[in-house]
Structures are given as C-alpha cells and as structure tokens.
Amino acid sequence: MSSTTTEHRREFGEHPDRGGKPLGESILKVTGLKKHFPRKTRGLIPRADSPVKAVDGISFELHRGETLGIVGESGCGKSTAGRTVLQLLAPTGGTIEYLGEDITGVKGAKWRRLRTEMQMVFQDPYGSLNPRQTVGAIVGAPFHIQGIKPPKGVKAEVQDLLARVGLNPEHYNRYPHEFSGGQRQRIGIARAIALRPNVIVCDEPVSALDVSIQAQVVNLLEDLQNEFDLTYVFIAHDLSVVRHISDRVAVMYLGKVMEVADRDELYANPQHPYTQALLSAVPLPDPRKENKRDRILLTGDLPSPINPPSGCVFHTRCPKFRMELSDADKARCTGEIPQQREIAPMHEVACHFPGAPKVEILELEEVPEAPPELLAEIEEVAPPFAEPELLPIGDQDLEADEGRDPTS
Amino acid sequence: MFAYVVRRLFSGVVMLLVMSFVTILLFFSAPVDPARQMCGKSCTPERIEQTRKALGYDKPPTTQWAAFVKGVVVGRDYPADEQMRKEAPQNVVHCSAPCLGYSTVSQQMVASAVGSHVPVSASLALCAFVMWIIAGVVLGVIAALFKGTVLDRTIVGASLLFYAFPTFALALGIYTFFALTPFPGLGHPLFPIPNYTPISQGGVWTWFVNLLLPAFTLALVFIAGYVRITRSFVLESGQEDYIRTAKAKGLESRRILLKHTMRAALTPIVTIAGLDLGGLLGGAIITEKIFNYPGLGKLAFDSTVNYDLPIIVGIVLVAASFVIVANLVVDILYAVIDPRVKYS
Amino acid sequence: MTSASTSTETHTWQASGDDAQPLLSVRELRVHFPTEDGIVKSVDDLSFDLGQGKTLGIVGESGSGKSVTSQAIMGLHRGTRARVSGHILFDGVDLLQISDSELRKRRGRDIAMVFQDPLSALHPYYTVGNQLAEAYRVHHDVSKAAAKTRVVEMLERVGIPSPQTRVDNYPHEFSGGMRQRAMIAMALINDPRLIIADEPTTALDVTVQAQILDLLVGLQKEFGSSIIIITHDLGVVAEMADDILVMYGGKAVERGDADTIFYNPEHPYAWGLLASMPRMDRLRTDRLRPIAGNPPSLINLPSGCAFHPRCVYASDELGCREIVPPFENESEHPVRCLIPHEERLSIFETKVRPTL
Known part of the structure; x- marks a missing residue:
C-alpha cells in the first residue's frame, strides 16, 4: 500500500492535481497503525474483554509542507489516530517513521526530543489552556520544559510568537479567560509553534469557533505553514474546511481508512460509498444547488467499535451493499476485510467494489478567479474602527452560554 | 449486580x-x-x-x-x-x-456489651435521620423557591447557626430548656427526661417520645447540609436542559419540581445521607452522653475514660462495619436511582 | 399584515401564500437581562413574521441573540429576571400578554421545541417513552395505555426501529441521532403548528444531520407545521429555510427570502459570513476572507451600528459610530445598515460578488 504509493510518487514526481506543488521529503510515514483500548473487568481475576479498536490499521505518508486532512464522524478514531501518531498514546501495533527513523514506542529523552519536532493543537481552546497561567507562561512553557534558551530570552521570544499569531505582545501577562475563543486558539497555536516543530497535528482546531473566526484561524494556520514549512495533520469533521486546507485527505470510519487521495481527486471522484455518502450529506450554502441535489442517506447508526461488523466495517450501512450488489458480492463484503489498495495514482480505497456513484453528489463548480487587484485591495483594507481585541473580564460566560439567563 | x-x-x-x-x-x-x-x-x-x-x-x-x-x-x-x-x-x-x-x-x-447498646444508637440515628431528611429537603426546596427573600435567608441562616453551634451546647440547651425547665404556662417541662425504653417494654409511643429530644438535637446538627444541598440543586437544575424541556412541554411548575427536579436531586442527597447515617449508627458520643442515653456513643465515651480497650476495639469494628455497609447501600441505590449506572 | 400594503413590490416578504395572516408575528421584541455590570440586551428590537407551513432560518454567531429569541417565544424567560417586552402574536394572540396558565397550555401543544443537545435535553432517569407520554398527556386527557400507543406510533413515524421495545429504553441507551429523532417525536406528538428547532443538528455527525434534516422536511410536509430553525450553519439554512433572518449583537441585521440572502445580500456582515466560509462545491480554493475582530460582547455592545468595529465600509460620514441604523421591518428585504441602498448594491457587485 504505502510502498506502492512511494513508487508512484517517484514515478510521477509531482502530481498535476496539486498545481505543480513539488513533493517535499517524506517526513512522516505511518504503516498499519493500531490503537486498541483494553476493557478490563474489575475484580479478583481481571478478564480481558475484546478491546475497543479505536484505530485499527491505518497507513499514510506525509511529505514536508503537506497537509493531510483526516475526516470522519465522531467515533471513527481520527483523534485517537492523531494522538497515537504523536505518541501521546502508545500504539498497539504498526510503525511510525519520522524522517526515516522508526519512532514507534520511543521513551524518555528521545520521546521528549520528539516533542520539539512534533506538536499538537487541540480543539477546545477553553480546556487546553491552564486558566491559572498567564499567556506568557503558557506559550513559554515549551522552552522551560525542553531547557531551550532562545537567543533573545524567553520573554522576547514569546512576545514575538504572540505577535506572529496575531495577538498583542503586551498581553503577555493576561490570563486565558480574558481572551475570546478565537484568540485562545491563537494562544494554543503559538504554544505549538514555539519550538519550530516540523509536524503539527491539529485536532479539530476550528470546530468550536464561530464561522467568522474559523476563517481567521484557518488563514493563520496556512500562513504559518508557508512561513515555517510546516507539515500538518488536520483532523476535522467539517469537510469544507478540510477541503480548503488539505493537500491529501483520508476518510476514516470505525478505526480504518476507507479512502485516501489527493484533495481534488477525492472530492471530484470519490470511489468509496462512505466517502460519497459523507460528501452528499454536507449541506451546501447555496439554496438553488440544495434544492436540486440528490442525497445519499445512510441508514442506521454507527456500529460499536468494540464489536465492529465482519468483513468490511461499513457494509451494515453501505447503500451500495444494500441496493446494488448481488448475493455473491455481498458475501465478499461480509466475509473479507477489504485492504487499502491503490486504484489510481495516489488514490487508495478500502472497498471491494469501488466506483463512481449513480447520482451526482457534488457538482464542483468552476468559478472565475477574483481579479487580483481586487483581492490585493481587500487584503489591505482593515476596518477603520477596529477595537482592541480583548474581552472585559467576566464576559466569556455570557458568550459561552448564550440562551441562558446570565443573571442566574 | x-x-x-x-x-x-x-x-x-x-x-x-x-x-x-x-x-x-x-x-x-x-x-x-x-x-x-x-x-x-x-x-x-x-x-x-x-x-x-x-x-x-x-x-x-x-x-x-x-x-x-x-x-x-x-x-x-x-x-x-x-x-x-x-x-x-x-x-x-x-x-x-x-x-x-x-x-x-x-x-x-x-x-454482649456492644450488642446491647446497638439498638439504642440505631433508634436514635434512624429517628434523627427521618427528621433531618424530611425537614432538610422541604426547607431546602422552600428556600430555593423563595430565593433571595427573607424566608430563604432565614432558613439558610438558621440551619447554618445550628450547624455552627457546638453539639454539646446545643444538646445541653435543648435538654435544659425542654426536659428540665418548666415550660411557660404549663407548670412542668414539655418533655419527660429522655430515658431509652425499648419498644418491647414500653411500646412505640413511649420509645418515640423518649427519643424525641436527643434525635431532634442530632437532626438540628445535620440539617444544614441537606438544606444547602437541596437548595442549590433545585436552583441549579433550573439551568438544566431537561428542566427546560419539561417547561417547553407545558408542564406545571409543581410537577416539574416533584417529578423532574427532585428525582435528579436524589443522587446527591442519597450520597451524603448514606454516609451520615452510617456514621451515626456507630454512636453519637456527645449527644448520648449529655442525654445519658445508653448507646454506642456513651459506651465509647465511658470505655475511653476507663481505658477499656477490648470494648473500644469492638466499637471501632462495629462502627466501621456500619459505614462500610452504608457505603455499599449507597452504591446500590445509585443503580436503582440512575439507570445509567450499571455494575457488572 | 401591513407589509402587503406598504410594499411596492409584487412579492411581499411574508411569503405565506394565500393566507394573509401570518402564524407568528414578532414585533419589537426585547429581552434584557439586568446584571451587576449593566443591562445585557440579548435581543433588541426584533421583528419578523412567519407564515403557516413556512420555514424561517435564524442565523447568527454566538451571542447574537438567536437562542434567546426562541426561548422568549416559548415564554421560558417567565419567572426569571429577564425583562421581555414587545409583541409575540401567535395566531393573533399576544403570548407576552396572556397568563402563565394560558401560555402553558400552548407550550408543547401549539408551539414545540427541539433542542440542540438531545442527551442533556432528556431527563436521564426516565425512559424515553415516559417522557414522550408525559408530553402527550399534559395536553390530552388520555389513559397511560393510550398515550403509550401514541408514543410508539410517533417513534415509528420518526424512524426509530422496533419502537415497541425502544419506548422503554432510557435516553443513554439511544444513539445521538436516535435521541434527536425521539426529541422530534416529542415535539410533534401534539401536532403543533410551530416547531422551534434550536441548533437541532449541531451536536450530530454530518450523515446523521442529513437524516434529521430530511426527516424534518418530510414531517413538515406531512403535518403542515411552520418551523423556525436556529443555526450558525449556512448550509443548513440553505437547505431548510424559505426565509432567513440574520442576527448580530441581539438585533436583526438583514432579512429576506433564502435566494435574496444567499445571492443578493446587502449587509456587510452577511457578506463577511459568505466570504469567510470555505466552499466544498467550488474548484477554486483561494484564501478565505474572514471578518476581522470578534463577535461583540452583549454587555458592552459597540455604539451606533454594533457591527461597525468589524466593518470595512464603516465611516464617520455615515455616522456608523453614533447612529443605530433603522430596520425597515415592513419592507421585503430590510437591511440594518447606514450605507445607502444603491451604494450597497454597487459595493456588492464590484467588490464582494467577484470574490465569493
């Protein structure tokens, strides 16, 4: 699987779909990664029940400067995958190679050094920042933990970082609750880039934010990627955001990768029935398109990862399985686990019967490019009455709990 | 299970x-x-x-x-x-x-020494328990419903006052005022001097009348916690989504309180009630001593004074078993109250 | 309503078809919360109409007042410190004027609500069947057995498999999608004329969201109910809504039918929302153009037009910092903006549309 991918990369050099963006060196290679959580019955004789297979054999490869989007619904194992890749969780099986070196299960000093190279941005900008620490302490912590002394000193470096992510460096001594959700996410990003890592795993970094703020954070992540040549694993459930930011996209379901391909290929030519259902389910912000769109509706609920369906884990909800396949073909779906295989250059699918859907699920529309001079103009104009971006203390509860009586 | x-x-x-x-x-x-x-x-x-x-x-x-x-x-x-x-x-x-x-x-x-004292402490604990649970929950609900009013402040203030009072002073005061001093306009004290009488000897009424004063003392000590927990739970649950759903259904507020809020309040109340009761079954030392009530608490006190180590060991173990059993009962009750709790 | 007479256009905003009287008519609704730090104007001067069988989408970010609006319609602020004023005419009756018991009779029967998080919106200690039956029996004097029959029927109608056994399950034994189906069954059990769905799919996965939206649309056709759907997701509104109300800082800033809001929006905030959304259905993926700054704090709302600190087109000549822009409620496409109408059109055509 992955080996064939590499071969193809060598063969093709660069992929036309990526606008000629050359592939950087291979920075992260994950092969057959598994993370099972054991469920032990408490008592005198602990009995090992079948584990929760949160991540069950996923493979992908990432090149420097690329963004891999991992999409999937809750419970598909995408967050666990991100944490396992960073070794924040010990993998149950498979290997992780970082710059050609096997880092699976490293411990101690090596593990700590890895933290300077690979970082994480979390979803919850409220929960992932210690409320009793100042922003300066939070963003400066990586330097202290790793014992790194920046040439200008930690404080100056942290202030540079704050400025870089669009925060006022003078707010060094403020506490997280004085910032809005979007600003808190910027603090988390500043902390993640503090040690100039190569890889950042972003776990749902914009899902908790308002629409207008999401775009700010997405743009910031893109700018930082260009500036520092960062490689991202971008985990999200929002297919629009993932399409926007990713070069490659992996679709996960019940701990397995169903389909992985270059961005435009995946969205224009999805081959796995699950990918198709997922794309078809996203409502488009366009009423005319919405009105004439056919939806592939999935039936039933997500099966339990404790006892996943036999064969292809998706067969219980697969519309193709239900409506199109013969009994002999169905037997294959229920009996044989489909392997992740390449069906087109750089396009891997784990399905016995991949193929284009019968209905058009996503009409990709050609829109004329915006005039560059207009874009340049828009880029330069700032709101004339922009306010200093800091919340008065005590305001965040009102925002978090809209709809509640703020007095009670 | x-x-x-x-x-x-x-x-x-x-x-x-x-x-x-x-x-x-x-x-x-x-x-x-x-x-x-x-x-x-x-x-x-x-x-x-x-x-x-x-x-x-x-x-x-x-x-x-x-x-x-x-x-x-x-x-x-x-x-x-x-x-x-x-x-x-x-x-x-x-x-x-x-x-x-x-x-x-x-x-x-x-x-046999410990065994003969257990029923006395158990009677006292149960009687006090019933008093403080009923009064504490009712007063807590009232305080919540009239949040911020004089009534609310009186209830919360008074229960705190009794909680803050040292038990011995409270017990002594109640003993003196209700059992020793003639009650104004009555010519004799309101209650007889408490003297534990088993049901087998004097019947339920005599047993109960003799229990009233010491049990009341203990109830006063414990009530504050229940008023507070009930009050804050009723107030907080007003913010719960399921209470909002109940309102949106068009339910009357009384029904919301009795069916939805109080059912949810059972969990925290059962938690502290079980532990309080379990602890109290092992004897209420000060109250029993002051009312001269022959329970485990008084036995513990006397044995300590006399350095009667075997009895102390016995009381420790019996009291500890009460707490352990109470803990288990609380955990079992969780499963009864909350369908999400499953023990396997 | 008067909109028909004042509007010069053939198409009136209140697009309810043959029936002239809208089902719901909100006028100058204000929900203010006094706090120690001042008055929080969660909803301020909000007016809109909703026709029978129609769907209104209320769109806004956190703190825009969209959820508070829905709760005000349900009268859920009664008995709290909230100061609610204005008019909420439901079928000609002002819900803000009637007694508590009159209002209670309408809650759940005429107006029902679907909440965002079905797990916390259902009582954890009672079975789904118990809670649905309760909703039915408040408004119908029937036996428990009859109520249960109705509950099973409704659970089946919303697509819950084996409803006969599922009725005795507890909420935690349902999946997220099934819980939301149960909530919808509960909302529909009394055949209400208005359903308010407050972020009904925000907590759900996208494939489940598609199922739930599909269900809502189907049920609306079948029962003829009107729907108010409150969401931050423009995709959901595009799929569901006939009319759209955009809220910002507690006020309506733009209102119109779905086509108008999506293809000819006039408020700079609406432009900003559309520009900041990544589009999955477009080949072009250039840079997103976010709205600068943060959503305002309701306790310390900017003076004049609340959007002015984030608006690139704000200016002192227009008076954006002093004047609260008016909202021509009876117009078909009211916009709360001080930029003159013609100029807005021209800005949109020359500067905004080419970049969307």
Missing part, C-alpha cells in the same frame, strides 16, 4: 480484617496492662501472669489477631491458653460467635 455486591462485601471484609489487625497492634503497644487492670489490688506477679495467659495476651500480636478473627467467625473458648483449659475444664467459658473478646475492666463479653 449480584457479583458486584459479593465483590464489595468481600472487600469490606478485607477492610475490617486490616482494621482489626491494626487495632490489635495498637492494643498490644498500649502502656496499660489489661491483665493487671483485672487483677485488682492484692496482686501477685504469678496471678498477673496467669490472667495474661488466660486472656491470651502473652501471645505475639499475629496469634492474638488470628484468635480474635476465629472468635468472630466461629467463637472461642476462655482461658485462651490450652494448658489451662486442660487443667481446669470446669472453668472453661465459651464465647460464641461473633466473639469480640473479653473486657477485663467491665468483666463482660465485648459482643
């Missing part, structure tokens, strides 16, 4: 075994020699030695502990020394299970 209960009981037994071992170790290292305590004034070293042997105090602590555990489970014979039993079989006394040892100070079996 059954397996869970068995498992919990098993761990409770283990806990009691550890506790008994620790108390016996402490007992062993005490500066007072129980054999000498029993021996009286005209004591010779030989007699002390003999007494020590008869009670088994000459053995190492592990042996004593094993004998103690055996006594609890199947009973044991005194004198503890096998030689002595053989020499004078006519003097052998059997201490039947559960045997908690022999008190040299009060010259009686610990189990």
